[in-house]
Amino acid sequence: MHVSVVLFTSDLRLRDHPPLRAALDSAGTVVPLFVRDRAVTEAGFAAPNRGAFLADCLTDLDSSLRERGGRLVVCSGDLVEEVCRVVTEADADEVHMAAAHSRFATRREDALRRALEADGRRLFVHDAVTVAVPPGEVTPSGSDHFAVFTPYHRQWAQARLRDVVAAPRRVPVPEHVKGEPLPARDDVPGISPALPAGGESEGRKRVTAYWRRGLGAYDDTRDDLAADSTSRLSAHLHFGTLSPVELIHRARRHGGPGAEALVRQLAWRDFHRQVLAARPDAAHTDYRTQRDRWRTERTAGDDIEAWRQGRTGYPVIDAAMRQLRHEGWMHNRARLLTASFLTKTLYVDWRIGAAHFLHWLVDGDVANNQLNWQWMAGTGTDTRPNRVLNPVTQAKRYDPDGTYVRRWVPELAGLDAPAVHEPWKLPGLDRAALDYPDPVVPLSEGLDRFRRARGKQG
Structure with missing residues (x-):
């Protein structure tokens, strides 16, 4: 039996998920895998609110997979070690995952590729999963990235987006591959009292409601503090429970100033990723120093x-x-x-x-x-x-x-x-x-x- 592993990272959904579709097309049987990478915690990225939202996302993803005859395999530890362990246990030939753009994520991706290739396995990385237009796809003459948003946006708006990928009807998963219990929101201390629920199901409900009630007026009301009329989709985009590619296609079909303003915000999201991909040090050092002597x-x-x-x-x-x-x-x-x-x-x-x-x-x-x-x-x-x-x-x-x-x-x-x-x-x-x-x-x-x-x- 040919088996592939699909490594979920910041793409916790089934709809418009090219790595999952490619793995199913290649192998027919897959192991949907999420690794709770201890390096994320050690690097200080694992904050309580995101940990609780992540627990919701994983629970929802597992539920959606079970509706299709599968399940989500979750494990904890070093990501490279855990993926290689699951690959061996499943006797998988290949791993599919979404492309990474931060320095931390690209280094982790490179380490995983080396480890898999040393064992005769292959890593397939799919672009335009967590962003609409990947870093490096549109660049100015004489530079590796745009430093100003407006000219970036002009080229970004002309880029051809890939088609949206339908969710699979069935996701066969080998029974012998084991994982650990799913994390639960209630197990995370220190979260905000009104933290919203996570997961693809919740994200899609929010999109549907916003398209009906808020999108048309978005351009007029998005800066109104009391109206609270923004989409509130940012957390779902961060965790990948919603696809930016799908949202842009839907907004463009909808049309109107509100939809155009929303698409522009998604362009800002891609703009920042292409800046950081080209200048990773900007996560901690001045992109353009003013030689400030800040108060501390x-x-x-x-x-x-x-x-x-x-x-x-x-x-x-x-x-x-x-x-x-x-x-x-x-x-x-x-x-x-x-x-x-x-x-x-x-x-x-x-x-x-x-x-x-x-x-x-x-x-x-x-x-x-x-x-x-x-x-x-x-x-x-x-x-x-x-x-x-x-x-x-x-x-x-x-x-x-x-x-x-x-x-x-x-x-x-x-x-x-x-x-x-x-x-x-x-x-x-x-x-x-x-x-x-x-x-x-x-x-x-x-x-x-x-x-x-x-x-x-x-």
Whole structure:
């Protein structure tokens, strides 16, 4: 009996899964495998919210496989060792998996290929599974990647996407290959109280509901903090329970400004991956250095902790940081505001903010998280590195009646807009009774410090 192994990584779905389809076409019998790689934990990538969401995804994937006569084999340990062990146990000839794009993942992929080939087995890597347009497929003249989004997007939009692959009707799995019990969400401590459910089934329900109720207005309402009208598909894209290729095909068929805006966001996702694939060090070092001498935990510990806890005295910043802890997610506009505040108003190292986000965000991945932080810090691909987002002005624009702030900062529930955005201006305010802090720094003082540090006075 010819057997293939399908190694699932960030592609935890059955619909539009080219590696699974290729393995079934080649062998007929497959071992669907997921390895809980201890290197992920040792590298600090395994945060509680993502661990709980992952447990949901694996449970749902196993259920879908069982509906098709199969099951998911889960094991823990070193990924290369575990895959080779399963390959030997199953007497498989080949392994199929989705292409990797981060430095960590590509090194792991290379190690797996060497180990399999040394044993006379083959590794087949399939592109355009976790992204729509793989890194390196569109490049500018004279460079290995685009450093600016707009010209990248023009070429990205012209790239031909592969066709969507249907889910298999049956997935025969050899009975003698054993795995360990599936992880459970309840076994993960320290998760956010309102963490959403994971899994392909949940992701597809969310897509269906959003296509009916939110997509048409997405371009008009996606920055409205209180409306919460974004798709909230980011965690499902991160874990691969939804296919970016399928979403783009569906959005283009749907048409309209909302669909176009959603596709543009998916292009940003691919843009960051092609930057990081070409410049892996950008995960930890400045992509374009401004020679900053950032404040750190040692020099700004109290300010940093106030930011983390949502006690900065700037209501929209505090609302966003509290949403992050409660849901494991934050509105995209709020991500920009909180990042600008930490790096530009408090002049704190972007890596400190990026690490905090990676701890809490269920959709947190290195490419999007680190490069979005660098964009806002002015050390990344932003062509205006000294831009500063004023949290009060932005709050009045994107939360004009204060609904978002009052939702997450109940201390201010009795205040109307615009006072809810600037409570320190209220005459005769009993601050002790309000139990809300004064601003950690006046905006003008923070702006002056930043301009001096960057050598810019305008």
